[in-house]
Amino acid sequence: MLFELLKLAIRTLRANGARSVLTMLGITIGVGAVITLLAVGTGVQKYINDQFSSAGTNLVAVQAGRAQRGPGGGGFGTQAAITIDDYRAIVAGVTGVTDHAADFSRAATFVYNAKNSEVNVQGVTASYLTVRNIAMGEGRFFEEGDEQARARVVVLGPTVVNDLFPDEEPIDKMVRLNGVPFKVIGVLAPRGKSLFGDQDATAMIPLATAHERVFATQARTPNGDLRLNTIMLQTVDEKARLAVKQNISDILRVRHRLPDDEENDFTVLTSAELIDAFGAVTGVLTAFLGAIASISLLVGGIGIMNIMLVSVTERTREIGLRKAIGARSRLVLMQFLIEAMFLSLLGGIIGVIIGVVGAKAIEYFASFTTVVQLPAVLLAVGFSLLVGLFFGIYPARRASQLNPIDALRYE
Amino acid sequence: MFGNLLKSKKPQAIETNGLSDDDMEPHVNGNGVSNGLASNASRFTMNNGVSELIRKPVIETKGITKTYKMGDEVLNALSGVDITIYQGDLVAIMGPSGSGKSTLMNIVGCLDKPTSGTYKLDGVDVEKMNDDQLAGIRNQKIGFVFQSFNLLRRTPSIENVAQPLIYANVGGRERSKRSREALEMVGLGKRLHHHANELSGGQQQRVAIARALVTDPAIILADEPTGNLDSKTGAEIMCLFQTLNAQRGMTIIFVTHDPRIASHCKRVIRIADGRIIGDDVTVDFLDACKGDTFRE
Ligand SMILES: Nc1ncnc2c1ncn2[C@@H]1O[C@H](COP(=O)(O)OP(=O)(O)OP(=O)(O)O)[C@@H](O)[C@H]1O
Ligand SMILES: [Mg+2]
Numbered sequence: 001m002l003f004e005l006l007k008l009a010i011r012t013l014r015a016n017g018a019r020s021v022l023t024m025l026g027i028t029i030g031v032g033a034v035i036t037l038l039a040v041g042t043g044v045q046k047y048i049n050d051q052f053s054s055a056g057t058n059l060v061a062v063q064a065g066r067a068q069r070g071p072g073g074g075g076f077g078t079q080a081a082i083t084i085d086d087y088r089a090i091v092a093g094v095t096g097v098t099d100h101a102a103d104f105s106r107a108a109t110f111v112y113n114a115k116n117s118e119v120n121v122q123g124v125t126a127s128y129l130t131v132r133n134i135a136m137g138e139g140r141f142f143e144e145g146d147e148q149a150r151a152r153v154v155v156l157g158p159t160v161v162n163d164l165f166p167d168e169e170p171i172d173k174m175v176r177l178n179g180v181p182f183k184v185i186g187v188l189a190p191r192g193k194s195l196f197g198d199q200d201a202t203a204m205i206p207l208a209t210a211h212e213r214v215f216a217t218q219a220r221t222p223n224g225d226l227r228l229n230t231i232m233l234q235t236v237d238e239k240a241r242l243a244v245k246q247n248i249s250d251i252l253r254v255r256h257r258l259p260d261d262e263e264n265d266f267t268v269l270t271s272a273e274l275i276d277a278f279g280a281v282t283g284v285l286t287a288f289l290g291a292i293a294s295i296s297l298l299v300g301g302i303g304i305m306n307i308m309l310v311s312v313t314e315r316t317r318e319i320g321l322r323k324a325i326g327a328r329s330r331l332v333l334m335q336f337l338i339e340a341m342f343l344s345l346l347g348g349i350i351g352v353i354i355g356v357v358g359a360k361a362i363e364y365f366a367s368f369t370t371v372v373q374l375p376a377v378l379l380a381v382g383f384s385l386l387v388g389l390f391f392g393i394y395p396a397r398r399a400s401q402l403n404p405i406d407a408l409r410y411e
Numbered sequence: 412m413f414g415n416l417l418k419s420k421k422p423q424a425i426e427t428n429g430l431s432d433d434d435m436e437p438h439v440n441g442n443g444v445s446n447g448l449a450s451n452a453s454r455f456t457m458n459n460g461v462s463e464l465i466r467k468p469v470i471e472t473k474g475i476t477k478t479y480k481m482g483d484e485v486l487n488a489l490s491g492v493d494i495t496i497y498q499g500d501l502v503a504i505m506g507p508s509g510s511g512k513s514t515l516m517n518i519v520g521c522l523d524k525p526t527s528g529t530y531k532l533d534g535v536d537v538e539k540m541n542d543d544q545l546a547g548i549r550n551q552k553i554g555f556v557f558q559s560f561n562l563l564r565r566t567p568s569i570e571n572v573a574q575p576l577i578y579a580n581v582g583g584r585e586r587s588k589r590s591r592e593a594l595e596m597v598g599l600g601k602r603l604h605h606h607a608n609e610l611s612g613g614q615q616q617r618v619a620i621a622r623a624l625v626t627d628p629a630i631i632l633a634d635e636p637t638g639n640l641d642s643k644t645g646a647e648i649m650c651l652f653q654t655l656n657a658q659r660g661m662t663i664i665f666v667t668h669d670p671r672i673a674s675h676c677k678r679v680i681r682i683a684d685g686r687i688i689g690d691d692v693t694v695d696f697l698d699a700c701k702g703d704t705f706r707e
Contacts, residue, residue, distance in 0.1 A: 324555055
């Protein structure tokens, strides 16, 4: 019987082709939007996870200033700084750390072959590559010895190489950074874009060289201390993270002479915390997008109800006839319910297809990974069935409760 | 009313073929079956009181009333109708417009409920049944034919005919077999896949009749089945009813305004103002399949 009713529903919907399609459109757009937006949201989340886990999850980073409400929360305090002496004190005083690195980065004028460009130059310790989990492309990275010697050697990111050495081998070429001559000794492996920009648009030089030779005028605090941008520590394991974080805090508060009632003038972040913080942000974002998309599903459902009500009115005589030839009320109810559910289910399935295509299109045009998850698909399809059921019940009940005589008399 | 009727002990099963065609004209031009007696002495009508002993009643109503309340006004569409209809009857119901014919048919067809009175169908009290049981009765025991056909448009005739069988839970193959047979019976064996709106009025009505027959009901009820058709097509329908009545023993009750149509029935019930005012049995009713005027 159910099968008969389904066949009947299909025939009726086919007979009213244009109207059925328009009715379905509401659900299709709703489900399509849910699928695409969830795919984008999940893609963002996955992307962030990948970003941070590539940097290693056991990373603790110290930066100057007060982070306001998590990452990207804007404004770091200006007056306070972290210095190379802070770095030394931390390295000396903190246990549970396997490796550490620091950097001091500024923009510099980069000249090669009369070609001039502005490049982010990172003065980093020799350990930086290992701590950040960055791979070399060709050539070599600098070593402790280079740093002690304040060697004028530079390792370039792939973007810089592409820009300045389009068809040349960069290794062993001489370049100028802020007018200081440097020799290119290596090229980094490509890392791609991050949330904060192109990670490959960089040039790395030894920290001491940056401090003393390239950025000598900007490198010192008013007290004459050498500034750092970031201190990074690799903890032995995940568990050591919190202890290390606390330890760093204690050391820096003493060194910065902060009274008890004053907040830190530095920020200690762990990569896990960053992942969590970003995860929370993107989670909210995903939920928000999902909610907006759900509203369109709701609107689609109301559209179905509307059309079903029109259909019930229009087919009053048919309903009367069906009852006259022996259809029980329950069967009439089921007939209309099945019609509504079939309509919304079909709309939902088409919506899933459109949603997946939409997600792939975003991936293709915005070169941004989207992730369509099976649960999201099942949820959307299930939800559209529910929409059909929910919004179909009222019109179907109206149909089933019609009195056959009145229905047959209806003009 | 019944006073002018001859009583006859002749059984009702009669040879319609025995009638000559020229008998038809004066009869048809008369004011109805019961008046045929006055114009032609060879006609016999009888009170059905005799046949009560012989045949089994399928429809028995006692004191049926139907009242419609329209604001302050109360309208008595039926005010105390007692009728008994026997198995194998072929009954025409006649009466002026608004006299309650459709109301009565709907009650007899279990589509509507009387305000008061009792109705027994096949010996079962209909008032005691719930909506689902009534739906079952409409499906199994009664075939209803409407004046306006009420077919599903854009649906092949065979599908139209098959609808009651769906509700009777008959499987797909059996369904199409029986639907085809019903359509062949009404002479539409070559129109199985025509959509309802691609058929003429007479053909549509025959599809509707096939739909009423397909469950092999005991009773066929038709409310002005020929009302929308010309007289020739009306005769075709009438012929079909006579054949079903004779060959299958179906009880057929229909409403008509056309005395010529009524003259082809075994029995004519007259109704006015919601009351039965006449109930005559015609012995020598005409054969609709033979008459000149009604010839296909
Ligand atoms: N649903 C209703 N509401 C109010 N009054 C009704 C309703 N149905 C029928 N009536 C009234 O009941 C009376 C009988 O109606 P019915 O339809 O039975 O007449 P009829 O004999 O079939 O007439 P016709 O030959 O014109 O079809 C009429 O006066 C009609 O107005
Ligand atoms: Mg009527």
